[in-house]
Amino acid sequence: MANLFKIAVRNLLRYKRRTLLTASLITVGVVFVLVFVAVAGSFKNMMIGQITDSMIGHVQVHRKGFVASIETLPLNLNLKGGAIARLEKILDAQPEVEAYSPRVKFGGMFSNFTETSSIRLTAIDPEREFKTVPLLPGRVTAGSKELKTGGILIPELLARGMKVKPGDPVVIVATNADGSVNGKQFTVTGVMESATGPGGRDGYIHLGDARELLRMEDRQVSEYAVRLKKFGNLAAFSAKLEGILAGELNQQGKPLFEVHAWEKLSPFFNIARMIDLMTLFIKLMLIAIVLISIMNVMIMAVYERIREIGTIAAIGTQPGKILSMFVIEGFCMGVAGALIGNSVGIGIVQLLNILKIRYDFGQQQGIVLQAGISPADILVISATVIVVSVIASLQPAFKASRMEPIKALRHV
C-alpha cells in the first residue's frame, strides 16, 4: 500500500504544473465553500437570533386557532384560567425550557391628545419577557427600559409620527372582548426601534394595565413565548411539546393548544431557507469542480501512460492493483486540495473576524460579522472533496486496469 502511494505521489509530481493547477482549482473551490458557509452561516444565525431573541422567542403556544386569525388579534381566543394553569404546569416541567413569558396581544387607538393613530400592543410581565427575549431591552433607544405599571414602550415610527417622547402622557383606547370601549392614560417610558417581522412594531405595556384596560376579571393570555436553553433542540422540542399538548383537549374534545416554532411565525424563515439552498448549490458547484478537474487529469494521466500500463500489466501486475494506483492518485490530489483549501479557508475566515467587518440588518446597525466554521463543516467538506476525487478517478482507473497489455504496449 505504501508503495502504491509512493508511485502515485511520484507520478503526480511528474507533472508538477498540471497537478498544481488541479490542486489549486480544488483549493479555490474549498476556500469558496468554507468562506461562504462561514459568512452565510453567521449571517443566518445572527438573523435568526435577532428575530427570536428580540421578539418572537423560539417557540410560541396559543389557543388553537389564534395564529390563523393573528391579524385581528382576537381577544376571544385568549387562554383562560384552567388552560393557563395546565399549560404553565407542562412548560414548567420541560427541562429544555430556559424561560417562557405570557403575553396579551390586542389592537387599540393611540392618542397624544391632539392626534389619534392605531397601535398594536403586547402586554407583558417585563421580567419574564426580558428573560424570554433577551434582545428586547436593547431595542429601546430613548427613555428607560424599565417598564412599570402605567408605562408604555412605543414604537419609533409612532413616536416620530405623533411627536411623542419619553415622559409624555398618552391615552390608549381599546375595545374589550364583549365589545365595550375603555381608555387609560399611560406615560411613555421609552421609544423602541422596530424589529424585522410581524409584531416588530408593537408597543409594550404591563400585563396588569392590559387587564384593567380590557376589563379582564380573570387572568388571560394570548400567547406564550418560550425560550430554549439550546436553540439546536428546537425541532425536537417543538415536536415533543406538540405531542404533549395534543393530549390537552377542551370540553368539546378538540385540541386546546397550538404550538409554533419561530420559523412558522416569521417570513424570515424563507430567507434562512434560501441561505441553506445557496449553500447547497455552492457545495454542488464544488463537487462539480472536483469531479470534472480530477476526471480530466486522470483521463489525461491514463492516456499519457498507456505504454507504462501495458508494461506493468505484461509483467504481471493484477488489474486491481493498476486500478488502485490511479485511484490513489486521484485520492492524493483530493487530499491535497482539501488540506490546502481548508487551511487557506480557515485563514481567510479568521482574517474576516479580525477585520471586524460590520453590516446592517433591518434596524440593527453595525453588527460585527462573526464568521465561524465548525469542525463538522470542515470534516464534511473535506470528506466530500476526497470521496468525489476517488469517484472521479474510478472510471479512468478502471479503463487503465482493463487495458490489453499488447495493445497498450503497441500504443505510441
Next chain:
Amino acid sequence: MSLLIAEEVGKNYQVGEVVIPALRGVSFAIDPASFVSFIGPSGSGKTTLLNLIGCLDMPTSGRLTVAGADVGTLDRKQSASFRGANIGFIFQDFNLLPVLTVSENIEYPLLMVQKVPPGERRRRVTALLEAVGMVDQQDKYPDQISGGQKQRVAVARALVTNPKLVLADEPTANLDHQTAYMVLNLMKKMRDEFKTTFIFSTHDQKIVGEAEIIYLLEDGELKGKEVKGGKNNG
C-alpha cells in the same frame, strides 16, 4: 521435459472483414535453459509468436503449453498471475517506469506482482544489480542513464523473480552494435547463472549469431532451425 511446446499453433488477426493469418501451424519445443532466437523478415510473425508464448495473447488454433500450462485456457487474472510467476519480459524500448529509480525498477515485480519479504527482496535486487553491473547507478532514474544501461536494468527486472522463461522482442533494436552485443552477452551470462530460458526475436543478422538455437520464421511459418554446438531438440 520441454519448457515450451507449440503444436500447430495458428494466429489470425481480424481487421474488419479481412482475416490476416500471422502464424500458420507452427510447431516446436524448447528445453529449459536454452538460448533461442526467432528471426525473420518484418511481418513474419515474430512478435505475434512471442506474445503468444508470453501469455499476452491467445492462439486462434493449435495448442501452446508453457511451463505446463495451456496458454489458451487462462483468463485475464490467471494469465497475469502466470506471467508474474513464470515469465520475465524485456522490451525493445526498455519500458522502465520513469518514476522509479534503477533499483526500484528491479524491485517492482517483487513488490507489486509477487509478495516477497523485504530482506529477501533487498538480497535479490542487490544480487541482480551486481550481476548487470548497475550497483553504482542504482539510485538514478531511467532518464539519467544510457540506453544500454536501461536495457541492463530491464534484464535485471526480468530476472529478479527467477522466472523459468525470459522473452525479449527485439531487445537490441534501439541499441548500437557494441551495446547490443554487451546486452546479449549479459543475457547469456544470466542464462548460465540462473538457468533461465531466453527467447528473443531479432531481424539483425549480426547478433543472431549469439543465439544457440535459431528458428527462422517466414510469412507466419517456421522455415528452418539451426542449432549451434550440436544440441538439437527438435
